[in-house]
Amino acid sequence: MEIIGIVKKLFDTQKFDSGFQKREIxxxxxxxxxxxILIEFIQDKVDLLENIKLKDKVKIFINLRGREWKNPEGIIRYFNSVQGWKIEYFSTEKSSNKLSSTPSSPLSPDDFDDLPF
Structure with missing residues (x-):
């Protein structure tokens, strides 16, 4: 899955005694x-946010994660998180350039010679 949007907030990296680290955006x-949308990058993926700045338009590739937790009273609760694993700068100019750089050519009758029917 992917999400496209503008960076509104970029949090500092959180490091834990266990060696686990995460950074949220x-x-x-x-x-x-x-x-x-709050998206977390964990472990080595934290480095992907190194050059990201506020107001950048980006595309983030994500995985949805869910987990079950039982509290001391025995009540089961469910939690979801959105984890990023890849990030790209998003530009509609680049997309339109790619489309316009591909020349279009009309089809000829010879283009249909290899059809199986």
């Missing part, structure tokens, strides 16, 4: 009812 989607 908030991405605001660009749609009629925009959403502020």
């Amino acid at each position: 908030v991405l605001t989607t660009e749609e009629p009812y925009s959403q502020n």
Whole structure:
């Protein structure tokens, strides 16, 4: 899955005694009812946020994670997280350049010679 949006908040890296580390980012989607999505990058993926700045438009590739937790009273709760594993700068100019750089050619009758029917 992927999410495209503008970087609204970039948190500092959190490091724990166990060696675990994570860094979170908030991405605001660009749609009629925009959403502020908290995405976490963990362990070696923290480094992917090194050059990201506030207000950058990015595409983040994500995985949804869910876990079950039983509290001391025996009540089961469920938690979800959104984990990023790849990030790219997003530009509509690059996308349109790729489309316009591909020349289009009309089809000829010879193009259909290899059809199986």
